[in-house]
Amino acid sequence: MSLVNFTTREITCKIVYYGPGRSGKTTNLQYVYSQVPSDRKGQMVSLATRTDRTLFFDFLPLDLGTISGFTTKFQLYTVPGQVYYNATRKLVLQGADGVVFVADSQLRQLDENLESLQNLQANILEHGVDVRTMPMVIQFNKQDLPPELILTPPELDDALNFRALPTFPADALHGPGVFETLKGIAAGVLRGLSEGSGGIRRL
Amino acid sequence: MSTTTVVEAWAEAPLVRYVSQASARLVVVMTPAGQVLAQHGFARAMDLMAAAALGAAIMASSGALAQQLGERSFGALFHAGRHHGIHLALCPTPRGSLIVLTVFGRETSIGLVELFYEEFAAALKRAAPVEQVREPVLAKDFEADLNRSLTSLFRR
């Protein structure tokens, strides 16, 4: 749950980038890290294997600036994508204020996307949170690959987006879509802190 | 911010006392999700967040390991380094479970840290309020601010 410090007027939110293995979650964080001036970010912490696969999580603290008079900080986390790391995924997901689901647009990865999405829902449920109230966006990553290898955003929308969540086509390696995705999830999470919203509901 | 700062005021008095009793160099009180509630000794907010994220991760993974072994949880963890030691412990409070990470140097000892941590944990438990339903904090039109902030963040 977002942490609000009324004395210093600070908000801190935890955002988790979720998705199947090699869909580009870490790449999203790396791109953000490379673009943001150093006074607005902290060290990027990566707990990765020697082959650069995320072992536990990546972590990037980000200073978004002042919103409605509150200094707003985001903590971006990724989870390991591989199926057998579910225990760690569940740990990282704990206390998340919002989730970015990074889908791999490649046709041959469709099943992995679906499996990961189901796994996300199950893990959110296990934390006792009503999935429908968890701010979430979907990013269709790798849209830069040759058209014959990937599905188009409308096709992916049909296949993955049952809850009519905001979606963002992206090429995280080179940047397009990364910013829009972050903005989308930020808006979703902060809406939960604004007037007339119920926020995340526990079951 | 290199002395003590707190997000929730009730944590301040117990923390100040603990730091001085245990001669701790750095202390972070956080939620199991890695959100910082109070800290002492960090020079940069961003270093603090990374320490909290890693501390919460250690606690979470050792807790998961404990469960696999049929233990309820490990009460506290201690690592000794050449110049620093860390003490990491779970502290149940009415505000929910909290994690306390303590970094200490050779001027004190793990024995003293453990001794005074017990008092600290008890003080936190006494001081913590039950988590309350929160009033909305942001104005309805926060999105204009968000756009402006993100645009400057990405220098667009």
Place this chain on the structure above:
Amino acid sequence: MNEQLQRALDRISRVRGVRGSMWVAAEDGIPVAQLLMEGVRGKAVAALAASLARKVSGAAAATGAGRVRFVQMEAAGGTLLVAPAAQDLLIVALAESRVNVGLARLEMIRAAEAALA
């Protein structure tokens, strides 16, 4: 090793007025072996005695007195005794004020020297 440590504690605790004795890891301030009467907080005694011994050793060095063999802190409600031994161990005893310090000290220094061997 463990048995030898325990035997030393037995002997020290037999001295009238001793409420508890323990071997303490000096650097960590943690009890290694202990024999305590009810109501004595072993962890607290170990942590505080080790810390006191360290500060006293620093002061002794600063006054040019050299390595410390025995420390005795007298207080209104009792006496704390500490003797540094080998392998970064301390032998610590908590006693009532009326304790025969000479006797307790003898047993402790003997134990410390035995641990050295």
Place this chain on the structure above:
Amino acid sequence: MPDDIRALTAALARDPKTLVYADLADALRRRGQRQEALQVALQGLTRHPMHADGHDCLARIYADLGDLERARLAWSKALEIAPDHMGSLRGVAFLLFRQGDLAAAESALQKVLARAPSDEGARRALAVVRAGRGAAGAAAGPPPPVAEPSPTAQRPPVFFGFDGATADILLLDQRGLVLAGGLTDAEGKDASELAAAALAGVSGEAARTAEYLGLGSWSAIVTEAETANLVVAPVGDGALLLVRRDRSTAVGLALRFAERARGIALAWLKGQGA
């Protein structure tokens, strides 16, 4: 008002922008006017936030006031601005020593000596720190003789008539500042300040230990060491007495001697209005 302080105050009044404030603050500190010193230093630093000498001076004032955390911060600031600032390097080493972090104190003193190999104070302190850490033979040889006169001569002769009045009896306050008496090292040189700094930590630790273990207030610590027996005892409100006796003196006798010295010290402190 002594002349130096008057002259410095006048100089600062003529030109508030000068760096003289640091000298004035230090002069005030040396006279024991710590609050005034603090005010002058803080005001000066608002005008000269990058003045390393000013931060160094501020740190000394805090150290005298017993606020070691603020002292540490001020010295760190000075070293951020001027990494080779000798006063601050020495100050940091002193702090670490006083806090009992001998490992860190040793490396800090080595830094001082690397820049000023002829700093005798640092060399002696290093030898003591190493002895305290039990590093056999690590001491940097016996320190060469120092020409300066022993500062014990300038201290009040409170223990006049006692055996070892200026060599084996030391009265200090809770911040580790020498009040009276004196302590010499094996070469007969004054070691009072170093000993006082180390002892200040003992007093606080003893009080805490006695309190936590439910022993009430502490009355004495007797230490048998390799070459001497030491008795440390609280005197009145916050002062501390150290008595050093030869190893051959029975502990009981040393305690009686300390008790007599304590009586004298207490009477003297009362006379001082303390």
